[in-house]
Amino acid sequence: MWQYQKHLEYPIKIKNPDPRMAKLIITQYGGGDGELGAALRYLSQRFTMPTGETRGLLTDIGTEELAHLEMIGTMCSQLLDGASCKQLKEAGYDSNYVEHGIGVYPANAAGVPFTAAYIQSKGDPVTDLTENIAAEQKAKQTYEYLLDMADDPDVIAPLRFLREREVVHLQRFGEALQKVQEFNGRKKFY
Secondary structure, X not given: OOOOXXXXXXXXXXXXXXXXXXXXXXXXXXXXXXXXXXXXXXHHHHHHOOOHHHHHHHHHHHHHHHHHHHHHHHHHXXXXXXXXXXXXXXXOOHHHHHHHXXXXXXXXXXXXXXXXXXXXXXXXXXXXXXHHHHHHHHHHHHHHHHHHHOOOHHHHHHHHHHHHHHHHHHHHHHHHHHHHHHHHHOOOOO
């Protein structure tokens, strides 16, 4: 069913440790608007979509969000690799280090752990797709804020890629919402 290729959707090769940036980027791993929540949201919502096309779309995007989760984890890992305890302390990463070492842990930038409360699945396709459009816009904005905080081209490039994928997902969800509304408006013949 799956063929795992040992490369990321976008190459990540960060050369310089930067615990400050890792502490910020981790929010897209386990924060409320991050990739883990998005993947679980879409993969849960797909079961109540009314057409095979919309179920497939949520499955595809949910799966792609898992690939983005892997990218964010890789970025954080590379940003922490080789960082000294002094660098970790200066970046305010010392409490994360005490709890998780330099392991990637699903939390937001403030250190609040991931919770299933971030996942919304109402069971109504129109409501869920509207939620997804908003979620993609929030994720896009978070990437823009992260780009504002970044100065390393090795960090900026994958953040830009991820931001653009949020735009594509937002557009696909808009199209899916329109298709669901058309489907709901059709006369039913039994």
